[in-house]
Amino acid sequence: MKKLMHLFVLIFLVACQSNGIVLKTRNVKTLDTDFSKGRLGLEHSITLEDLEKFHGHMCDGLVVGYQALSEVFKLLYPNEPVDRTNTRIVSKSSPCLTDAAIYLTGGRYQFNTFYVFEGIQGLFVVQRIDTEKTVMVTMNQGVKPKEIDRLGSLAVKGELNSCQLDELKSMEDDFSEFLLKTNPAENFKVSELSDFQWKPVLKNDFIKTDILNKYSPLCDH
Numbered sequence: 293m294k295k296l297m298h299l300f301v302l303i304f305l306v307a308c309q310s311n312g313i314v315l316k317t318r319n320v321k322t323l324d325t326d327f328s329k330g331r332l333g334l335e336h337s338i339t340l341e342d343l344e345k346f347h348g349h350m351c352d353g354l355v356v357g358y359q360a361l362s363e364v365f366k367l368l369y370p371n372e373p374v375d376r377t378n379t380r381i382v383s384k385s386s387p388c389l390t391d392a393a394i395y396l397t398g399g400r401y402q403f404n405t406f407y408v409f410e411g412i413q414g415l416f417v418v419q420r421i422d423t424e425k426t427v428m429v430t431m432n433q434g435v436k437p438k439e440i441d442r443l444g445s446l447a448v449k450g451e452l453n454s455c456q457l458d459e460l461k462s463m464e465d466d467f468s469e470f471l472l473k474t475n476p477a478e479n480f481k482v483s484e485l486s487d488f489q490w491k492p493v494l495k496n497d498f499i500k501t502d503i504l505n506k507y508s509p510l511c512d513h
Contacts, residue, residue: 320362320396321373335373338396347391351502352440352464352471357392359476360415360429367427367482368420375420380405380490382417385498389415407492417488426488435479440464448501455511 319337326334340358344350365374376398383393385408393399393416399406405421414430443460446452452460471479 318362320358320365322396322398323373323375323377324398325377332375332377343392343395346395347388349502350468351388352436352467353386353388354392355468355471356415356431356436357386357389358396359471360431360480361392361396361418363476363480363482364416364418364427364429367484368418368425378421380419380421382407382409382412384408384412384415385410387500387502401492401494404492408495408498409493414483417485419488419490426485427482428485429480429482432479432481437463437467440467444501448499448504450504452505453511454508455513457505457508458511 319339322336322338323332324334324336325332340350340355343354343358347354368379369375374397379397379399381393381397381399383390383406390408394406397405397418401407412428414428417426417428419426440460440463443452443456443463447457447460
């Protein structure tokens with residue numbers, strides 16, 4: 293499945309280029325220190341494919357996290373790379389969203405720059421530490437097909453058979469394709485928060501939903 297999704301992304305990228313379609317997912321420019329005790333100044337350019345390698349597979353949630361945070365960075369770091377030594381983030385518990393949060397911002401719980409809290413209204417709350425400017429990003433209503441969430445909930449409960457899981461994956465792949473070729477600004481809203489208080493929550497019993505069906509047999513038709 294992972295190879296098929298990766299092949300889909302590559303084919304989609306080539307098809308878009310050949311048909312003149314401009315993909316709306318841009319690389320994320322980041323700023324880090326240059327060694328274990330080093331100075332700030334090392335720049336990287338992170339792609340969606342880089343995030344896929346960190347996460348383990350490509351999926352719609354990963355595209356959502358990547359594009360949502362790309363919109364956030366426009367406000368927190370306009371016309372400059374994202375300083376991963378100067379950013380902290382609160383994320384929903386989704387495996388896809390949390391991996392996007394950690395990888396793109398450099399946030400870690402043990403360094404007081406990352407935690408998970410289902411009580412936030414958006415996908416992420418992100419703060420630039422030096423200015424304390426804080427924003428929340430949400431997905432606009434109607435962007436994501438409701439059927440994906442409905443079937444996803446059933447999959448978490450183990451109530452989808454193998455063929456139904458394949459149908460869900462196909463729907464998520466279609467949603468990923470939609471996101472990749474539309475402007476993220478049309479799908480996500482970034483709002484500044486004036487009264488946000490950083491209150492880390494330590495909780496380690498969230499369900500890692502992307503591995504619950506790992507032993508499901510292949511669909512036989």
